Each structure stands twice: as structure tokens, then as C-alpha cells.
Amino acid sequence: MKPAPFEYFCPDTLEEALALLAEHGSDAKPLAGGQSLIPAMNFRLATPSVLVDLNALTNLAHVTVGDGSVRIGGMTRHRTLETNSDVARELPLVAMTMPFVAHAAIRSRGTIGGSLAHADPAAELPAVMLALHATITVRKQGGARSVPAGEFFTGLFSTALEHGEIVTEIDVPRAITGLETQAGLRHGYAFDEVSRRHGDFALAGAAAAVTVDEAGVCTSARVALLSVADRPVMAEQVSRALVGQPITRGPLSQLIRDAAASAASTDIDPASDIHASSRYRASLAAVLIRRVLERAFMSLVSE
Numbered sequence: 001m002k003p004a005p006f007e008y009f010c011p012d013t014l015e016e017a018l019a020l021l022a023e024h025g026s027d028a029k030p031l032a033g034g035q036s037l038i039p040a041m042n043f044r045l046a047t048p049s050v051l052v053d054l055n056a057l058t059n060l061a062h063v064t065v066g067d068g069s070v071r072i073g074g075m076t077r078h079r080t081l082e083t084n085s086d087v088a089r090e091l092p093l094v095a096m097t098m099p100f101v102a103h104a105a106i107r108s109r110g111t112i113g114g115s116l117a118h119a120d121p122a123a124e125l126p127a128v129m130l131a132l133h134a135t136i137t138v139r140k141q142g143g144a145r146s147v148p149a150g151e152f153f154t155g156l157f158s159t160a161l162e163h164g165e166i167v168t169e170i171d172v173p174r175a176i177t178g179l180e181t182q183a184g185l186r187h188g189y190a191f192d193e194v195s196r197r198h199g200d201f202a203l204a205g206a207a208a209a210v211t212v213d214e215a216g217v218c219t220s221a222r223v224a225l226l227s228v229a230d231r232p233v234m235a236e237q238v239s240r241a242l243v244g245q246p247i248t249r250g251p252l253s254q255l256i257r258d259a260a261a262s263a264a265s266t267d268i269d270p271a272s273d274i275h276a277s278s279r280y281r282a283s284l285a286a287v288l289i290r291r292v293l294e295r296a297f298m299s300l301v302s303e
């Protein structure tokens, strides 16, 4: 299949790109890695009459370790997130998740901004950004705004993005990444998913970020799930069950089992589709929540 005819622009500056998007309104779409948009155009599932290619905007591809957060430019490739040493050190949850995203060839082109804007409910990065409490900065001609990840994903392949807006940066706060200087806090992370073959979109997945204080008490337990709803969702029951609890080996296993079972039955109501039934997905979610919590806490527990 070939795409419907379209006009192509490759601006050199963000301002130019925003002006083109403003001028062409809902007819125009930004083009990032093209790994989702181009197949959709080839199948005529998307028929934009104007493409504004963001690939010359090299200043949108960066990982910057700042005072309050790690900032990731919207055009940062998946492969950079997988291999960059700042990401490995400061955002271990992101680094450990990237090998689960598609295949190496796709990761070398796909971008974080494209993944968040595309908002596939089975995509890994939206769930990881939710778990890490990230904030997404979007810009349009004449203005910018910041949208928390929890408000950015509004439904199936739907986001809070308006026509003419570009995802320019993602801020991941220190409090969740473990960069803050507060003495004695320890952080653990884990990601896991189940898919038919490696690189396929997941049938279900879970990302965990947990924090334990000096006294061994859990101060934060965030688990975000993918592929169990029309958007990434937080397993809210996990935080309710674990925050404030002393993290000691014996009781922890039972606490985690209870939290996972409760989250899978209360926080999600997955749909059935050709890949998996609702019941199967819910049971996968319970297993994955338990598994990521066990792994995330493993290095932090006391005897």
C-alpha cells in the first residue's frame, strides 16, 4: 500500500515547525521516527495532507540531568534511552524497559515524543512515564504548557495534545528517580511484560518504582500497567497497601501478593480481544504486579 498524497516540510527550527502546524491546522501531522505514522499512512488509517518532519530539530533530542528532574527531549530515540549512560544511572526503570520496546531497527528510529503522542495502550513508555510521575511539556505557536502523565493519556490512541502542539520535553522528577539528596532513601525499580514473541506488543505489562526510608518503611510504591485498559493505568491499590509498611522479607511477600490481587481485581477491567480474554489479562496483571514489586523491593529488604 502507498500513502495518500501529502505535502512534506522539513523545518530547521522549532518555531518554523510550530508555524507550519498552526498554518495547516488539523490537516497537518508531525513526523518523528515514522514507525507508527508511516505504516498507518500506508494502510490509509491516517491521511494527513501535510507532514511536518521534526527530524532536523536536533535540539529536541537530548537527555539533560537537571536540579529538579531529568529532562528528555521529545525527539530522543528509543535507542538513546536504551544506551545512554545518564539514563542508565539516573533513570534505571527507563533503561531496563527499552529492550522490551519493538525491535532494534525500530528503536533506532522511534522517539519518546512519538510514542507518548501515539498513545498506544500496549506501549511501554507511556506506562513508565506514569510510574515515574513524569510531566510532558507541549508547545504550540505562541505558547507552552505542562501536562502530568496522569492527565496526558485520555483514551485509546488519544491524548491531551491539541492540533498544532508538539511534545518537546519530558520531565522526570528526582523524587521518583532517586536523584534527590534526602539521606537514607533507597529506590528500587522493575519492569516486566508478557508477549507472544519478544518485540511484539505486550498482552500485559507492569512498571514499578518503589522507595524505602532509612527505617525500612515503604514511602512510595508506584506500579503502572499497560495493555489492560484503553490507556496506561496506575495500580492504585498497590500504593494503598504498601506505603507505611515496614519492608521485611517474610511479611513482604504476603503484602505484595495481597496488593497485586487487590489491584488486579479493583483497578482494572481489561477488555477481551483477539489476543487475550479479559480474565486472562487480569490474571496476567496480578502476576506481573507481584513480580515487579518483588524485584523492585528485592535489593531493599531487610531480614
Ligand code: FAD
Pocket (backbone or CB within 6 Å): 029, 030, 031, 032, 033, 034, 035, 036, 037, 038, 039, 054, 074, 075, 100, 101, 102, 103, 106, 109, 110, 111, 112, 113, 114, 115, 117, 118, 120, 122, 123, 124, 125, 161, 165, 166, 167, 168, 199, 200, 201, 202
Ligand atoms: P511517529 O510514527 O513518527 O508518530 C506517531 C504519532 O505521534 C503521529 O501521530 C505523529 O504525528 C505524532 N508525533 C510524533 N512525534 C510527536 C511529537 N514530538 N509531538 C507531537 N506529536 C508527535 N512501540 C512500543 O511501545 N512497544 C512495542 O512493542 C512496539 N512494537 C512495534 C513493532 C513494530 C513492528 C512497529 C513498526 C512499531 C512498534 N512500536 C512499538 C511503535 C514504535 O515504538 C514507534 O516508534 C512509536 O510508537 C512512535 O514513535 P515514532 O517516533 O516512530 O512516531
